Amino acid sequence: MSATLLPADRVVRGRRLPEMLAGIVVVLTVLLALVGPMLVPQDPLAQDLLALNEAPDAAHWLGTDHLGRDVLARLASGARLTLLVGAGGAALAFLLGAGVGLLALAFGGPARVLVFAAFDLLRALPGILLAMLLVAALSPGPLSVMLALGLTYAPMVAEVARATHARESAADYIAAARSFGLSRLAVLGRHLLPNLTGVLLTFAAIILPRCIVTESVLSFLGLGGTPELPSWGRMIADAGGFAEEAPHAVLAPVLALSVFTLALSILGERLRAASDPLRDGAP
């Protein structure tokens, strides 16, 4: 509310700058993941035992790590895996939480009780423990981590789906649609869904950075990426033991990860604030 007391242009400029920077960071990182591995001539896995822990120079723009591998090439291929697994986990969480959750809500009865009991159970089991169990049962790797991310964040999405579904279901237009004799699925698909997607997609933007952070934590603990598939978390774990000899090899993935998730969070928060009618500083 206090923002309205400031001159209008200051509000706009003060609010847009972080978001513009965040947007640039996100675009650059996505570009790094998409075309980076093609542009960087070095092989992310090729070891050069004559050039260990070298500081950045013309041949290796970000230097080499403790096995003489090119840090920039690894950063680019790591971006690909980190983004893929993080976004895949968020998509899975969305599909399970919103998809299965809304279907269960539409059908009601035992399906609803059962599905939400399962979400309750998943919520009670801290994500890191769930990931350890899944990785033990399957095997360490990107797919197990994606599944763990999906199962960890699905209950949060389902909770939002339940709250918005309850709010919209009370509206007159839904009662009208029901009174025409439309089936539950038709009410859900034609009338509820268009009004729920905005809120749910905003929430997806909020959980995306969390998924990427969790993916990195799991990879850092050795549950995610394998040596052949470097993800940023794995790179940090690998290079962490050589922080004294080659700080650049640790700092590159640490900074890339932190700045990228920070940028995603700023954009997600902005999206949430813009779609929330009770946002602070609303005119």
Add this chain to the structure above:
Amino acid sequence: MTRAIGWAAPPLRALALILAISMIAFFCIRAVPGDVVDVLAAQGDLTAAQQAEMRQAMGLNASPIVQFLTWGGRALHGEFGNSLRFGKPVGELFLNALPATLHLGLLAFAIGLGLALTLALGALAAPRSPLPLLVQAVNIWSIAVPTFCIGIAGILIFSIWLGWLPAIGHLGLPAAILGIDIAGQLVKPLHDELRQAQAAPHVRTARAKGLHPLRIGLFHLLPTAMPVLLALSSVVLAGVLGGTLTLEVLFGLPGVGSLALNAMHGRDWPLLQATIVFLAAGVVLINAAAELLHRLLDPRPRR
């Protein structure tokens, strides 16, 4: 009658959750290809006949349901099996590792709560200062920046470049990093709740009497925001757990996280299974206690 059900529900729910989590943990670990006998056979020479005999003796040929009931029956007597690598009861190993984890977790929680309360009250008392912006910043920071990244940067700066702290084995840096993370999760909902509470009539009265803003914040606003803190406890607890486990590994503290991760990488399944069940049960029980406390502090009917 309904009140009695309301009080009994959280403990019963906790029991059901612990049972379900134990089952999930049991069946996930059983799904791992290869069993104890395979591991022992790989370590020493065992003939196929010896292996079959051992499987029979250990009850590994029984149906999974029977195996789970046997495990559950022993677990109720406090026997969770022996670690494959250390040969000791897993309960003992867990209890040995617990103090290190509790130290870090509780210290970080104290720092986080203190910081969150200071920031939220400060931002409330001085809405035109940069403090409200700091509330936002700490909140986004805790969501977006992984604790282990700050941990590595911290080791690099304070241990390697400045040489102020030993790289591993000390508590200060991880506790501070996790504390800021916890503060970020708490401070925004707390600040929002306090701002809403400001509109209450008793706060207007207190202000009209000319009480100091700090006094109003501490004694008139904060009590109304306590239930929010309790409602957040489950999210915060999961965050503390995840953060503690990661930072233990990074800073080389001999806690439960290092234990679980070593069990995982060393394929010590009984130890991993017990550690996960113990930790999950602890989280579920603390959440149930928080729910009961919430009910006690906030007697209004639930929405």
